[in-house]
Amino acid sequence: MRTFPAEGIALPEPLRPESQPFSPVEAEVSALFLEFRNPLLRYLRSMGLSVDDGEEITQEVFIALFLHLKSGKPRDNLRGWIFRVGHNQALKLRTRSRCTGGEAAAHRDPKMNPEEEASSNQRHRRVAAVMSALPQLDGECLALRAEGLRYREIAEVLTISLGAVSNAMARSLAKISRATEGV
């Protein structure tokens, strides 16, 4: 074993290797990854997935997106596409976890959440507690909205009606309003 003796090898100079450019699709997916990786991962975490599981699904989603675009398939509303595929993958993972007796995804216990315990802001603690206890659909709608999706996009991601989204949001926001009254 020896380390590479760069000076011991006759190299043509100047050696200025140019990076192999990304293909247009790779560049597009890379840009989308930089924009939506964190929002998607936060959303998956809000669904109760671990960081590792969320990261794995995020990678799967963007590889699927790469293949989707590479195949010339529709590219309208890619943000909605990314969240929809991520959401469905997360549901599959949760189903598998339940079937195999693994740790089922569940809403966090607000009393046990370290971030909430560490928080010194009573208003935020109350809001976080309400969000942690929301029914699954209501929590998903709220988390998607928190990541900037329009209500019509949320309906597409969750394959529910626009009215179902607005009703879920109304329930969630009413609970939050009540929890923060006077704070």
Next chain:
Amino acid sequence: MHIHDSDLILFSDGALPASREAHVRHHLSDCAHCRERLSSLSDALTDAVVAHHALFSGELPPLHESAARLHTSMATAVVPQSTARLQWAAAAAVVILMGSFLAWRSAHHTTTEFAPDHAATPGAIRAIGRDAVCSGVENPQRPPVQAEIAQAVFHRYGIAHPAPGTYEVDYLIPPALGGSDDPRNLWPQPYSTGVWNARVKDALEDRLHSLVCSGRIDLLTAQRDLSRDWIAAYKKYFRTDRPLLDHAAFVKDRPWE
């Protein structure tokens, strides 16, 4: 009759039908209660957004490491045949040619210039960045490949009885450049036969490590170039169509015994 919260919510996002939106807008101009309700819903949503980001933003793994992993995956991803309809004839021809080549290669292992099978060895990396690669923390000495894994690699490549000392069970992306010991990153490379042999690739790997750590190329580029076509990478980074003579005797990694 006041506006229901669900309509106020859709109104705030411009999601109501035009006629309904006009009605809500008109009602809000005259109804202090609904204006206050709309404001309250907006405040609650702001609280929710802040809480959501506070809960989940601080624990995200570094973005650049995930991006590097994605880039490597994209470089080795294969578009499903069924979706490449316009290129089906060309793809079929490639499959036939590849089948013939693999059959020929199987019969001439000892003399052929060997390249990894990208289906079996697409490459795999660990979640480390340039700093870790260049800090010296990463052991430049490759960890020995376990015998069971080596045998599995040989089996996957149709090599039943490898002669000791003739192959290196090589990392497509070496550990010193962030490669993992995942079997998808391993392949049997003839050590001394053929022009593009393991010694030549070892020289390329060290050259890439030097270039990455001197800042002349980024780690992702090095990983991607190795995973796509290491021979093309050699030609690119040494600016030659044939291995340099010095590299024929370049010895770094031990052959498989």
